[in-house]
Amino acid sequence: MSNAASANSSVEIGISDTSDPQGTYHLYRYIVGCAAGGISPITGAACNTGGEWADFPMLGFSKGWVGITWNQFTTSTSAFIAGRGIFIDYPNLRTGPVSPTAFTASGLDFCTHPATTLDANEVNLYFVAHLSSGGATYRKWTLGGNPPSLGGTVPTITVTATLTRPGGAWTQPGGDIVPQTCVGVAGVTCPTTLRRGDSGDAQVRSNVIYRNGNLYYPQTISLPAGTAASNDAARLAVQWTIVSAATGAFVDGGRVEDPTATKLNGGKHYVYGGIAVNKNGDILLGYTQAASNQFFSAGYSFRLGTDAAGTMRDPVIYKAGEDYYSKTFSGTRNRWGDYSHAVVDPSNDRDLWVVQEYAGTRTVPDANTTTNNSRWGTWWAKVNAPAGAGDLMISEFRLFGPNGPAGAPAPEPNEDEFIEIYNNNTSPLTVNTLDGSAGYAIAASDGVIRCTIPSGTVIPARGHYLCANSDGYSLGSYPAGNATTATPDATYTDNILNNAGIALFNTANTLNFSTATRLDAAGSTSEANTLYREGAGYPALTQFLIEYSYFRDICGKQGSISNFAPCSTFTPVDTNNNAADFVFVDTNGTPAGAGQRLGAPGPENLSSPVVRAERIKSLLLDATTASSSPPNRVRDFTSDPPNNSTFGTLDIRRRFYNNTGAAVTRLRFRVMDITTFPAPSGVADLRVRTSSALVVGGINDATTCPGGVTPCSVTVQGTTLEEPPTQPNGGAFNSSLAAGTVALGSPLAPGAVINLRFLLGIQATGSFRFFIVVEALP
Secondary structure, X not given: OEOOOOOOOEEEEEEEOOOOOOOXXXXXXXXXXXXXXXXXXXXXXXXXXXXXXXXEEEEEEOOOEEEEEEEEEEOOOOOEEEEEEEEEEHHHHHOOOOXXXXXXXXXXXXXXXXEEEOOOOXXXXXXXXXXXXXXXXXXXXXXXXXXXXXXXXXXXXXXXXXXXXXOOOOEOXXXXXXXXXXXXXXXOOEOOOOOOEEOOOOOOOOXXXXXXXXXXEEEEEEEOOOOOOOXXXXXXXXXXXXEEOOOOOEEEEEEEOXXXXXXXXXXXXXXXEEEEEOOOOOEEEEEEEEEOOEEEEEEEEEEOOOOOOOOOOOOEEEEOOOOOOOOOOOOOOOOOOOOOEEEEOOOOOOOEEEEEEEEEOOOOOOOOOOOOOOEEEEEEEEEOOOOOEOOEEEEEEEXXXXXOOOOOOOXXXXXXXXEEEEEOOOOOEEOOOOOOOOEEEEEEOOOOEEEEEEOOOEEOOOOEEEEEEOOOOOOOOOEOOOOOEOOOXXXXXXXXXXXXXXXXXXXXXXXXXXXOOEEEEEOEOOOOOHHHOOOOOEOOOOOOOOOEEEEEOOOOOOOOOOOOOOOXXXXXXOOOOHHHHEEEEEOOOOOOOOOOOEEOOOOOOOOOOXXXXXXXXXXXXXXXXXXXXXXXXXXXXXXXXHHOEOOOEEEEEEEEEEOOOOOEOEEEEEEEXXXXXXXXXXXXXXXXXXXXXXXXXXXXXXXXXXXXXXOEEEEEEOOEEXXXXXXXXXXXXXXXXEOOOOEOOEOEOOOOEEEEEEEEEEEEOOEOOEEXXXXXXX
């Protein structure tokens, strides 16, 4: 806001041109005040006879709208006139026109606060307003309809009837009523009479959040109801409320309070709440904590989305106040709480941040009740929220393997087992528990923990954690990162029964295992305990001494050989149905009860490369010719049965551009879709092979040719089928191929390009598919 208490009172808004907050902005100014005898730019009617000006701007947005609301006052007496707002076409605003399309509204309630909408598809903009403390009442407003940029015209504004919040009434706080202490000599380094801090009021003055169809907001209240807030017997609390965005109906809520507190007994008081909500429904509620025997301090409370209704966990004071505080900026208030907020981390939509004020050390301790020697400060805190469903998942596993006891079928115990966990986020995930347990547990349906991912473990973005049986796991030499192999990050010795269910929990306390703490599960159709499987379960297997695994589909076609649709994803699929999400493969295409499909296990640990498909782009070796023509693809009809190439080979050549912004020290490719054994008639049976470097000539693409001189010849580097396991029939689903020339000592520099070839043996001709996904370090 600008030009306070004048006819030129204005609302100003800025929107950044990029994601860089220090970059350039488009700035807009809307005059919303008016002089007596003039015309209101908001209502279009005559201005109030006392003139009008705006104060206390509140900001919210949705897919369709940016909303700014405020309280309108008379210029002559500062009497409240009405809540008002301006609503700007958000897509139109982002394009930066001189004057984006905007609509205005008048007649809103006092402090009608628009919501920060954390849903990319929600066009409507919602608001909440507190009405009465004694009646515990509120209203919900809605700005509905698309803006012009999305095909709409004039929006509609609707409001609910007066609604009552359950939980009882409260008293409206206000004035300097927040207790504090001073440590020193009364009348010398401390005032003889301590001044209290301004409490603010119960209006919705902090942020409102829209998430998953609900509105979340905090308030400062005084209790008990009916007792004057200034009374020494009264206490201050922060109240949080969740209401339905559609109807305004109360959904959940509670209070952070000390029921024993008075303003004199050292009990705790809470004011100036700020709220944040993550994708899992976890809530962080920040506030100032105060008492007659402490300084103003910065704190928060947390609740999991699965916690009991109406509850918050115990308060955490993350920055204790340092000194007595008393200042007068204007008027008579000992103003506090202006810098209080909470937000969700945009990098993962899981972790939560809060900033609160605390009382800093006075520059000169003196006896003045009100002194500008006082200082305030702000302090940030980050809460690493525990992983929720979908954050971590079981991405590959097997419960038996070839390194087992003799026999056909092989008896138990067969301990050639592993369980791979995947971080389904584009940012690292730090393992964190809220029950004080040791970490996240990987358990079998016998209820016994096999591995614990310790608290504090950082799983890289799109990275993995590997749990395996130390008595029989046979894939420890499968390649991983730079000079590392797929050794387990954690081990166990207790065999898991074949076809038993396994699950990952965000706690290592077995008493807390439940659907609320379960992050993922994988169980067969023979697993009776639904806590350890999703859906009906994956097909149960007959045990053989085979080199197999179940891996999570990374194409979206459930490992179909005959489905020629393009892949719908490049990351693991999770539909909460194990039968649809996991694909069975083995190196011999053995029928073990889950269909036949040639492929290989590929366990990955913390050191393994991670998916970087969005930053390492595939280009044609020669863009001047078709992708199916030489030199981009070459068909060789030379029969080579010993190398699974009875009908010759396909040689696919591509260029890979490093757009990660960092040097790539490990580059490999995982087969996500392929036509292979057992291919039906008319469909090609392809087998992935190791290839060597090759000089390719006749290239007419200036971007490929050195110095841009065409035609030219370039070296196309080979790729290596990674083993173990041995793949006598060639590679297929889930097999990996390494670009061996990219290494720690010879990295692919930022902006650099490497030419690579992928050699496929042909065991049957026909229509074919071959798709890979890029994995890289860093």
